[in-house]
Amino acid sequence: MDTSENSPGLVNTSLSKLFETLLNQAIQLDDQQGQAFAACDEKVIQLTLTDFAQTFFLIYQIQPDGHGIFSVQNHLMGSPDCHLKFSCNDWIQNQPAYNISGDETVAEAFIEAVKTLEIDWEEQLSKVTGDLIAFKVGSTVRQGQKTSREAKQKIGETLKEYLQFEIEVLPTHSQINRFAHNVQQTTQAVDQLAERIQRLQNTSST
Amino acid sequence: MTTEQTQSKKTIDFGFSEVPLEEKVKKVKGVFDSVAGNYDIMNDVMSFGIHRLWKRHAIELSGIRPGNVVLDLAGGTGDLTKAFAKRVGKTGRVVLADINESMVRVGRDRLTNEGIIGNVNYTITNAEALTYPDNTFDLVTISFGLRNVTNKDKALAEIYRVLKPGGQLMVLEFSKVTQPLLAKAYDFYSFNILPKMGKLIADDEDSYQYLAESIRMHPDQETLKQMMLEAGFDKAEYLNMSEGIVALHRGWKY
Numbered sequence: 349m350d351t352s353e354n355s356p357g358l359v360n361t362s363l364s365k366l367f368e369t370l371l372n373q374a375i376q377l378d379d380q381q382g383q384a385f386a387a388c389d390e391k392v393i394q395l396t397l398t399d400f401a402q403t404f405f406l407i408y409q410i411q412p413d414g415h416g417i418f419s420v421q422n423h424l425m426g427s428p429d430c431h432l433k434f435s436c437n438d439w440i441q442n443q444p445a446y447n448i449s450g451d452e453t454v455a456e457a458f459i460e461a462v463k464t465l466e467i468d469w470e471e472q473l474s475k476v477t478g479d480l481i482a483f484k485v486g487s488t489v490r491q492g493q494k495t496s497r498e499a500k501q502k503i504g505e506t507l508k509e510y511l512q513f514e515i516e517v518l519p520t521h522s523q524i525n526r527f528a529h530n531v532q533q534t535t536q537a538v539d540q541l542a543e544r545i546q547r548l549q550n551t552s553s554t
Numbered sequence: 555m556t557t558e559q560t561q562s563k564k565t566i567d568f569g570f571s572e573v574p575l576e577e578k579v580k581k582v583k584g585v586f587d588s589v590a591g592n593y594d595i596m597n598d599v600m601s602f603g604i605h606r607l608w609k610r611h612a613i614e615l616s617g618i619r620p621g622n623v624v625l626d627l628a629g630g631t632g633d634l635t636k637a638f639a640k641r642v643g644k645t646g647r648v649v650l651a652d653i654n655e656s657m658v659r660v661g662r663d664r665l666t667n668e669g670i671i672g673n674v675n676y677t678i679t680n681a682e683a684l685t686y687p688d689n690t691f692d693l694v695t696i697s698f699g700l701r702n703v704t705n706k707d708k709a710l711a712e713i714y715r716v717l718k719p720g721g722q723l724m725v726l727e728f729s730k731v732t733q734p735l736l737a738k739a740y741d742f743y744s745f746n747i748l749p750k751m752g753k754l755i756a757d758d759e760d761s762y763q764y765l766a767e768s769i770r771m772h773p774d775q776e777t778l779k780q781m782m783l784e785a786g787f788d789k790a791e792y793l794n795m796s797e798g799i800v801a802l803h804r805g806w807k808y
């Protein structure tokens with residue numbers, strides 16, 4: 349049996365890493381250093397973005413020095429403590445509706461804690477991906493005049509640019525193009541992912 | 555002839571050279587004593603930072619969760635241990651085990667400096683002779699370590715023994731490049747550029763020459779999978795990353 353798999357797995361890995369970075373940066377900047385998440389300590393929260401068919405497992409741990417960090421991954425042995433499903437579409441329109449299963453106390457504590465974070469997504473994204481890309485998403489979300497479909501498309505594009513940038517920049521810096529082929533494959537996978545996102549957007553808007 | 559005499563006649567690969575069986579352990583130790591201080595920088599340079607993505611992918615696939623007990627075998631400077639320690643939490647435990655004291659020292663200092671304390675143990679251990687009771691770990695990982703182990707079958711059987719039923723082994727290791735064009739470029743890189751970079755950055759051409767050779771001598775994807783099954787694993791599979799430059803093998807004990 350050939351169980352080989354290639355780039356799409358690595359793309360998902362990059363996405364969860366991006367998500368983890370954003371979340372932890374937001375906690376670091378928070379006045380309370382994420383204390384609101386205390387009820388989530390040692391818990392696993394599964395987050396499913398219904399319109400992107402994407403699922404993440406978030407593990408929150410309070411470190412020995414007292415500050416908490418999230419680890420984000422897309423696989424889990426066993427079941428999570430709770431499962432939250434929501435659509436980015438609703439979230440962008442500021443009408444978040446969650447479908448909760450499992451331990452409701454943990455789920456609700458998590459939702460409340462996220463609200464306290466006051467994440468400035470634009471600034472956060474800019475730290476990770478560079479100002480230009482963040483400005484594009486930020487202005488789209490901020491203006492609020494654009495349709496949510498456009499906003500989502502922008503987010504999709506931003507992620508795509510981020511991944512291409514992250515993955516391509518490494519071989520460009522070097523003189524040797526050892527990973528040229530691999531980068532091409534990954535780029536294709538990212539394109540496919542973007543296409544998939546586009547298709548999902550089309551389906552959800554019809 | 556005594557067993558000892560027979561043993562000293564037996565030889566094994568050390569990179570492309572053949573050395574007496576018991577010599578390999580000493581030689582591998584020499585290589586890692588010599589690279590320990592520069593190991594992390596070299597890893598980034600050699601793989602253009604992509605080793606982080608390979609490792610991250612393995613960590614994600616492990617599906618690790620709070621409360622798990624993990625053995626990071628040949629754990630070296632602790633990249634995987636660090637990620638697992640953050641995930642298993644106060645109720646879990648990670649053991650970083652490596653045969654080389656210098657690597658463990660660099661790893662322990664680095665992790666302690668980064669605030670990873672409380673749920674990690676460090677031990678000097680040979681993968682071929684684990685001192686843990688049967689059925690101890692939920693997960694055993696050996697990342698870029700198996701190719702240095704003299705008796706891989708013995709190490710695999712030991713790992714199987716210490717895994718809990720339901721537990722899994724993850725072997726992250728350089729493997730056989732599946733794409734012919736890339737394979738050529740990769741060979742050129744490994745044998746011409748990599749040792750030169752080793753000389754430039756770590757002033758240690760020989761160790762990096764050994765690393766390149768040991769990668770080529772390591773069993774390919776299917777062979778390693780077969781070895782895992784023969785060592786007792788109830789299920790084994792692999793996935794290629796970056797066209798097989800690296801493969802992740804997973805084995806389960808039921």
Ligand SMILES: C[S@@+](CC[C@H](N)C(=O)[O-])C[C@H]1O[C@@H](n2cnc3c(N)ncnc32)[C@H](O)[C@@H]1O
Binds near residue numbers: 654
């Ligand atoms: C290339 S390093 C990998 C370190 C780390 N796992 C990583 O992924 O960065 C290989 C490690 O294997 C260790 N090693 C070699 N033979 C071993 C054995 N028989 N038992 C345990 N560790 C061994 C070496 O000391 C070295 O630290």
